[in-house]
Amino acid sequence: LARGAAEPDLAGRHVVVSAGGTREPLDPVRYLGNRSSGKQGYALARTAAARGARVTLVEANTGMPDPAGVDVVRVGTALQLREAVLKAAADADVVVMAAAVADFRPAAYAEGKIKKREGEEPAPVALVRNPDVLAELSADRARPGQVVVGFAAETDDVLANGRDKLRRKGCDLLVVNEVGERRTFGSEENEAVVLGSDGTETPVPHGPKEDLADTVWDLVVPRLP
Ligand code: CTP
Ligand code: CA
DSSP states (O other), X not given: OOTXXXXXXXXXXXXEEEEEBOOEEEXXXXXXXXXXXXXXXXXXXXXXXXXXXXXXXXXXXXXXXXXXXXXXXXXXXXHHHHHHHHHHXXXXXXXXXXXXXXXXEESOOOSSOOOOOTTOOOOOXXXXXXXXXXXXXXXXXXXXXXXXXXXXXXXXXXXXHHHHHHHHHTOSEEEEEEOBTTBSTTOSEEEEEEEETTSOEEEEEEEEHHHHHHHHHHHHGGGOO
């Protein structure tokens, strides 16, 4: 389908997409972050809107402007993202977790800037686990038949790790892409395999992130009740 002339096959549906990467603060000036640009999540939000969906985009630290016709909720940390996604998911037909959610956050937040001291080694940074939003969404569907989609970035044994992750998370579809220094992060293009809980495997050739987004919606639509 030519872009801009999409079939309105998501009309009447509420779609929630998370995008970007969470930042976990250490002190008022520092955080633990990741290299997610948010471009894939934004492409998902734009294409869903073009296909007629009402879209809620939960955005973490992308610095990108709001896409036209999309409700944007801005968050910073994994805990804030979890709260915003669960709230929006309450009446959603589809939830797509494209955001890179930090697995860990600093165990303590220093109210004042952490200072170095002459002749002293730095203290190690203690971390605690963040909740797994995708696993939680998949286990407790807010609505019967709600379709839940995850993303996985892998550097090794991409398909085997992807299959394993799909099972562990309990989602319906998992978009698996191989990552490395020059691949995926910040790029305009992507290449992936979409794994289905029904055992299907849909390869998506290297191309614009919009094309991968449209393939995701093509796979979501027939799964909707
Ligand atoms: N995810 C999530 N909450 C987390 C971590 C990840 O919802 N705390 C979601 C991501 O949004 C993504 C999917 O889970 O859709 C897979 O993320 P990934 O980091 O690949 O999976 P992990 O289970 O964290 O495994 P790994 O140890 O490989 O990082
Ligand atoms: Ca992770």
